[in-house]
Amino acid sequence: MKLTPQEQTILRLLRSDPLLDAAGLADRVGTTKASVSVALSNLTRKGAILGRGYLVRGEAAVVVVGGAIMDVKARSSAPLDSATSNPGEVATDPGGVGRNIAENLARLGTPTHLVASVGSDSFGDELLAHTRGAGVQLDHVVTGSRPTGTYLAVLDHDGDLSVAVSDMSATDALTVADIEPARSLIQNCDLLVVDGNIPIEVATWLCDIANSADVPVVIEPVSVVKARRLRPLLAPDRPILAVTPNIAELAALVGHDVADTIPEISRATTELHALGVRHVWVRRGARGSLLSSAPADSADTSRPTVTTNTAVSAEVVDVTGAGDSMTAGFVHALLHDDDAVAAAAFGQATAALTTESAHTVRPDLTHALVTGRLTTQQGTS
Structure with missing residues (x-):
């Protein structure tokens, strides 16, 4: 995180005394209250302070940009x-790929900001x-004129x-101008x-800003249509840490x-490694997944390390x-350990736990719950 000397000083003071207000900080720093207010605003945009109350970020923070919609499941x-x-049952549940990833990350314990678009309506x-109740920071959510997106799913x-x-019209209408205020947070x-x-x-x-x-x-490709649209984004001069497609999206x-x-x-x-993608994690449904990782310190991407993972029983x-x-489990574990193979296993266990819940995001999801499932799976394999 890139902070000015004044911002670093204020952050140190808040970590030692989170109850300091702007006037108290100004007195400690030896500057004006107005100057401190500007610094606090910058720290919030950069994600060092999480929302109101000067809650100081103590762990790695993630920004998720994507869809936020209401799931209607029958x-x-x-x-x-x-x-x-x-005959059957119909229920609504907050959804959207980006929003779901963000909520999962927050429930796992990773400080997370969501940048998305919703409508000014009851669903939004x-x-x-x-x-917000799940712990996701929403300072950069855009409220637009289009209705909040909806996803209607019919399950057998x-x-x-x-x-x-x-x-997804609200998400489709997102522009660079809409998310420009999040530039500093992303950087x-x-x-x-x-x-x-x-x-x-x-x-x-x-991707260019990042x-x-x-x-x-x-990058989470989402679907075949969306993955096809993303192809021009991948280029050697625009490196990507990881993409997470299924077989059809990979194609x-x-x-x-x-x-x-x-x-x-x-x-x-x-082929994707040659386009600057470090890790390609391919989901194979009941067959588990395959993780292909290019060397971090070599320009030769033709000899990646390939690891397969069996599916976690559930x-x-x-399945919604x-x-x-x-994806959230993978990102969460990758940030904490930097081991892509272990992160893929953690992600699969997170998914298995999610399929056992009627909710799009399992409300009791925690890091410990996933670790426990992994331990159980390893003990029976």
Whole structure:
């Protein structure tokens, strides 16, 4: 985090006495209250202070930029019959890939800021209240004229997704001007997560800003359509720490079909390494995942390290949000340990726990809960 000498001094004082106000800080620093107020504002934008009350950040902080929508989930009580009405249950839950990742990160214990767009409506109000309650910082959420996005999912009686429709117009309308106020926060965070739902020009601006400040970037492709749109973003002069596609999204990123075999996946991930991606973590559903990592200290990306992970066993209740929790678990663990292989295992365990909950983001999710599942899985393998 890049702080001025005055900002560093104020941060040290707040860590020793969080109850100091602007006047007290000015007296300690030997400057004016107005000068301290400006410094406090800058510290908040940079993510060193988390919201009101001068809560000082003590751990690595993440900025997530992406979609924030309301999930409307319908689950049938029996096997689905097409083209007719099916009995079942309907519930709403805050969602959106970026928002889900941010909430999962906050619940795992990583200080997290969300940059997203919502409407000035009841869904937006409910979504923000829930997300704030989970511990996510929302200072840079944009409230626009378009309605808060919605995602309608129909699940069969086993909890598997049958069909879904999403309205992402609020996210689609995001512009660079909308998120420009978050520039300083992004430049001073420890990691940036980019959700593929945002417009490509916004994603490009974000990655360029992050790279100019040496901030690592993780990209969640979201879908085949969004992954295809992201292809021009990947270039050797715009390094990316990690991308997290499934097989179909990987094929969209490289521009050709990829069979679900380790040799074929490895060849495709090597293509992404050549475009500046350090880690490619490919989700394979019931087959687990494959992590391909290029050497950190070598220009030769043709010989990456490939690791496969088996799927973590789970009693599936609802698969909605599992992929988002998987990315969040990976990012959380990567920040704490810098071991991509261990981070992938942590992410898979996070996803397994999420599928066992009826919620898009498991409300009792913690670092300890995931670690416990990992320990149990290792003991039975």
